Amino acid sequence: MFESLSEGLQSAFKSLSGKGKLTEGNMRDGLDIVRKAMLEADVSYEVVQDFMDHVSERALGKRVLLSLRPHEELVNIVHAELTSILGPVDPSLHLKKDGPTVIMLCGLQGSGKTTTCGKLSQLLLEENIKPMLVAADLQRPAAIEQLHVIGRQLDVPVYSEPGNSNPVKVCQAGVEKAKAEGARVVILDTAGRLAIDQELMEELQRVDKKVSPDQVYLVVDGMTGQDAVNSARAFNDALELDGVIMTKLDGDARGGALLSVKHVTGVPIKFIGTGEHLDALEPFRPEGMAGRILQMGDIVAAAREAHRIVDEKEREELEAKMASGDFTLDDFKNMMEKVAKPGLMGKMMGLMPGMGQFKDVLESEEAAGGIRQTIGAINSMTMDERENPKLIDAQRRTRIARGAGVQTPVVTQLIKQFEVMKPLMQGMAGKGVGDRMKMMQQLQSSGAMEDPTMRGLKVKKGTGKRLTPAQRAKQKKERERMRRRLKRGK
Numbered sequence: 001m002f003e004s005l006s007e008g009l010q011s012a013f014k015s016l017s018g019k020g021k022l023t024e025g026n027m028r029d030g031l032d033i034v035r036k037a038m039l040e041a042d043v044s045y046e047v048v049q050d051f052m053d054h055v056s057e058r059a060l061g062k063r064v065l066l067s068l069r070p071h072e073e074l075v076n077i078v079h080a081e082l083t084s085i086l087g088p089v090d091p092s093l094h095l096k097k098d099g100p101t102v103i104m105l106c107g108l109q110g111s112g113k114t115t116t117c118g119k120l121s122q123l124l125l126e127e128n129i130k131p132m133l134v135a136a137d138l139q140r141p142a143a144i145e146q147l148h149v150i151g152r153q154l155d156v157p158v159y160s161e162p163g164n165s166n167p168v169k170v171c172q173a174g175v176e177k178a179k180a181e182g183a184r185v186v187i188l189d190t191a192g193r194l195a196i197d198q199e200l201m202e203e204l205q206r207v208d209k210k211v212s213p214d215q216v217y218l219v220v221d222g223m224t225g226q227d228a229v230n231s232a233r234a235f236n237d238a239l240e241l242d243g244v245i246m247t248k249l250d251g252d253a254r255g256g257a258l259l260s261v262k263h264v265t266g267v268p269i270k271f272i273g274t275g276e277h278l279d280a281l282e283p284f285r286p287e288g289m290a291g292r293i294l295q296m297g298d299i300v301a302a303a304r305e306a307h308r309i310v311d312e313k314e315r316e317e318l319e320a321k322m323a324s325g326d327f328t329l330d331d332f333k334n335m336m337e338k339v340a341k342p343g344l345m346g347k348m349m350g351l352m353p354g355m356g357q358f359k360d361v362l363e364s365e366e367a368a369g370g371i372r373q374t375i376g377a378i379n380s381m382t383m384d385e386r387e388n389p390k391l392i393d394a395q396r397r398t399r400i401a402r403g404a405g406v407q408t409p410v411v412t413q414l415i416k417q418f419e420v421m422k423p424l425m426q427g428m429a430g431k432g433v434g435d436r437m438k439m440m441q442q443l444q445s446s447g448a449m450e451d452p453t454m455r456g457l458k459v460k461k462g463t464g465k466r467l468t469p470a471q472r473a474k475q476k477k478e479r480e481r482m483r484r485r486l487k488r489g490k
Helices: 003-017 024-040 045-059 070-086 113-126 143-154 167-181 198-211 226-239 256-265 286-293 299-309 312-324 329-339 344-351 356-362 365-379 383-387 394-404 408-428 433-446 469-487
Strands: 101-106 131-136 185-190 215-221 243-247 269-273 281-283
Touching: 003 024, 003 070, 003 286, 024 045, 024 070, 045 070, 045 256, 070 256, 070 286, 101 113, 101 198, 113 131, 113 143, 113 185, 113 243, 113 269, 113 281, 131 143, 131 167, 167 185, 167 198, 185 198, 198 226, 215 226, 226 256, 243 256, 256 269, 329 365, 329 383, 329 408, 365 394, 365 408, 394 408
Parallel strands: 101 185, 101 215, 131 185, 215 243, 243 269
Antiparallel strands: 269 281
């Protein structure tokens, strides 16, 4: 997400981090790199100017230039200004207590409106709220059937009127049907066009006037750059939008639309689409997005993703096992199977502070192969061996390796890694997200996580330095100290 913008900003910070002392001159050089990175990301010129005025004013102050780590101060300033540009945002839907809350989605054709109807429904279902979808896109022939397919996927009712060419009447009838069936939320999927035209706006204005939706959201394609800002401005002039849902941010979006929409139109981004699946819609959090852009991670989003992978009951059972010391290789295998979905581990690493360096590694074919080998090796073990790996002697390792179709060192490495991880997992049991992330960062800085979980993986060149024997010895002592500390639960 926003790789070119992130890399440009990181380049600016690196240009300053190597300086022994910062002056106003070299700070301005770094700020010029920041400006260039934002313009190349297709951020509105007006937004860049305003952003740079605020950042420059603070970055060139004596408190920053005379601080011990001025480049870190600059990172904090940029993070604060990005958060300010993107927010504040209230992602709640403000559902009514009496009668259904009507949400109207509008946007250009191809922006992802119909799929977003499904994604929004999925979010509501996670809160035990069952919506009704209304197929009011009568321009695109496949739109009605697509919405019905999504409805069947989610077990959500879809209202449509085959043969009716009046979207206003379809929306009115759909809302009445929802009232009769007691639905709490109605989502209207309206028609789009390939470009903004008067006919489209008049049609949407008629729906808006006759149905009086409680929330009107514009769905925009995050990959269209400044065109997204222009369409947001036009739709807002016609309808007075309550928010924007930005889609396709998992692609090669440069970031310009995201950073410009709120500032230029005054319309907040409420949700972002980060994938093709129906569960890939997130409430928008300015501070979390600023952290992702600056490669600082987003703990809240990582925790939310983790809760999607493991439901509450499974999590409680796993917590109890870890706390009691009953965490086995079978539990380890179940965890790996859940996170083995393509791209999921890379996404999780990208959201965790300090772990971004592993993102590309974990998305590689080598990583996928390592996970398959690990799961295969565990499947080749007996139940007794999974519960007590100490039973696995040289003869058993050979048998397990042969059964899994892997080399014996793979089994040896797996057992070693599990023996290291088990006390760490016990130490993290019962801790909150913040405490766990703090432990992960401490482990990483101490070198306890210097080897990725999967055998054979190596961090991309340039992310680390060769250690001297004395440094390695010191690192080993620090790892042992951290393991003892985590085992005590401190």
